[in-house]
Amino acid sequence: MTNVVWRTWSGTQQARPRRVVVPNGTAEVAAAVRAAAAAGERVRMVGSGHSFTGVAVTDGTLLSPTSLARVRSVDRAAGTVTVEAGLPLCDLNAVLDAHGLALANLGDITVQTAAGAVQTGTHGTGRDVGGLAGQVVGLELVLADGSVAACSATEDPELFAAARVGMGAFGVVTALTLAVVPAFLLHAREEPMRLDDVLERLPELRAGNDHFEFYWFPHTGLTSTKRNNRVDGPARPLTPFRAWLDDDFLSNTVFERVNRVARRLPAAVPAINQVSARALSARSYTDVSHRVFATTRRVRFVEMEYAVPAEHAADALREVRARVDAGGHRVSFPLEVRFAPADDVWLSTAHGRDTAYIAAHVYRGAPYGRYFADLESVFTAVGGRPHWGKVHTRDRAYLERVYPRLADAAAVRDRVDPERRFANAYLDRVLGP
Numbered sequence: 209m210t211n212v213v214w215r216t217w218s219g220t221q222q223a224r225p226r227r228v229v230v231p232n233g234t235a236e237v238a239a240a241v242r243a244a245a246a247a248g249e250r251v252r253m254v255g256s257g258h259s260f261t262g263v264a265v266t267d268g269t270l271l272s273p274t275s276l277a278r279v280r281s282v283d284r285a286a287g288t289v290t291v292e293a294g295l296p297l298c299d300l301n302a303v304l305d306a307h308g309l310a311l312a313n314l315g316d317i318t319v320q321t322a323a324g325a326v327q328t329g330t331h332g333t334g335r336d337v338g339g340l341a342g343q344v345v346g347l348e349l350v351l352a353d354g355s356v357a358a359c360s361a362t363e364d365p366e367l368f369a370a371a372r373v374g375m376g377a378f379g380v381v382t383a384l385t386l387a388v389v390p391a392f393l394l395h396a397r398e399e400p401m402r403l404d405d406v407l408e409r410l411p412e413l414r415a416g417n418d419h420f421e422f423y424w425f426p427h428t429g430l431t432s433t434k435r436n437n438r439v440d441g442p443a444r445p446l447t448p449f450r451a452w453l454d455d456d457f458l459s460n461t462v463f464e465r466v467n468r469v470a471r472r473l474p475a476a477v478p479a480i481n482q483v484s485a486r487a488l489s490a491r492s493y494t495d496v497s498h499r500v501f502a503t504t505r506r507v508r509f510v511e512m513e514y515a516v517p518a519e520h521a522a523d524a525l526r527e528v529r530a531r532v533d534a535g536g537h538r539v540s541f542p543l544e545v546r547f548a549p550a551d552d553v554w555l556s557t558a559h560g561r562d563t564a565y566i567a568a569h570v571y572r573g574a575p576y577g578r579y580f581a582d583l584e585s586v587f588t589a590v591g592g593r594p595h596w597g598k599v600h601t602r603d604r605a606y607l608e609r610v611y612p613r614l615a616d617a618a619a620v621r622d623r624v625d626p627e628r629r630f631a632n633a634y635l636d637r638v639l640g641p
């Protein structure tokens with residue numbers, strides 16, 4: 209047993225691995241997996257620890273991704289880039305920038321590793337382009353027997369369909385090939401709107417924008433909406449002062465203080481949210497895509513997020529609003545609502561259906577059990593699928609009902625990891641032992 213205690217960003221999970229290995233390349237990953245098998249121990253690679261669930265936790269060998277973070281190749285003609293699993297998305301963005309390329313869509317932050325983000329189905333918002341796993345065109349994995357396998361739509365397509373959002377259950381991803389597009393600018397238009405108006409106009413707002421999302425401030429009827437659309441230019445980024453004021457000082461420093469007050473004085477939350485919602489003024493700017501998609505998040509929180517069929521989004525949100533009011537919850541974080549088109553990745557939250565994502569956050573240290581349970585019942589009533597990396601209480605029996613290909617994924621798992629070398633308690637719950 210090592211003295212190492214591995215913790216997630218939010219502090220919700222920790223692991224005491226028996227061994228920590230920092231493999232430098234695929235051969236060293238394979239050697240570590242074979243060594244774990246010889247010792248009868250379990251093994252898994254972690255990313256940057258940004259999941260809230262125990263999905264990355266291991267009691268056996270913890271593989272650290274920090275020396276597995278090189279760019280293998282950039283193929284402009286094919287529109288692909290092949291990177292090692294541990295490359296942080298922000299570093300990938302910088303490399304792509306230098307080649308005049310970009311990922312077509314991203315989530316809210318970019319500190320996750322490429323493999324870690326893809327393995328739980330990390331997504332942003334988009335009408336035509338969905339989550340990161342949909343942008344993956346090939347994987348290299350070390351399987352439970354220590355062999356190295358490549359998979360894609362044409363090479364072992366079943367492994368590819370299962371392992372893209374695979375939570376590390378199918379093998380250690382050593383490299384990913386991602387589809388990339390020519391670098392592009394996004395025009396961001398952010399403005400407050402009433403929740404009722406947003407819900408009324410949801411189909412039009414989704415259809416009329418490349419990337420539409422909104423934040424609803426609980427205990428108020430107010431939202432902050434974001435419409436990001438591709439433009440030719442010119443770039444008109446925020447001034448450094450405005451960027452610092454809005455995205456660093458207000459969104460992090462002030463928001464942290466607001467949440468500390470809210471945690472001490474829950475009764476003040478509705479009034480605080482009224483002020484917060486009104487403090488967000490309209491703004492617009494045009495910048496390189498990844499600087500518009502992602503920001504820095506320094507205020508630590510715990511999150512639950514469900515993917516619901518897009519056609520149920522408005523009613524689900526109305527019900528959430530009713531539950532927040534009726535349940536006496538005091539919620540200082542806005543709920544975030546995003547969208548994605550259907551994809552074909554078996555364990556993707558958007559598998560086979562146009563999807564709306566509804567995310568609830570609670571400031572670290574504040575209670576969330578009753579609030580999340582109330583919302584979870586709203587989402588599961590419409591066949592919601594929990595984000596694999598965010599707090600939820602679902603098990604395999606439920607998940608099989610909302611993922612039509614879960615049993616097929618489980619069959620692939622039986623083939624590539626019959627002894628459950630890559631298992632942990634979380635995977636036992638969601639995929640079965």
Ligand SMILES: Cc1cc2nc3c(=O)[nH]c(=O)nc-3n(C[C@H](O)[C@H](O)[C@H](O)COP(=O)(O)OP(=O)(O)OC[C@H]3O[C@@H](n4cnc5c(N)ncnc54)[C@H](O)[C@@H]3O)c2cc1C
Pocket residue numbers: 217218252253254255256257258259260263264265273293294315316317319320321322323324325326327328329330331332375376377379380381382505595597598
């Ligand atoms: C502040 C914050 C903002 C976030 N924003 C978003 C967002 O906008 N959209 C969204 O969808 N999610 C978001 N998330 C969730 C986050 O993107 C996911 O939980 C993601 O999986 C975290 O990536 P990671 O690199 O930290 O991986 P970890 O959480 O460390 O690991 C995730 C899973 O990947 C597995 N894994 C990692 N590397 C490998 C590998 N090489 N081979 C096999 N398996 C591997 C791990 O074992 C684990 O199962 C956010 C989380 C936080 C804390």
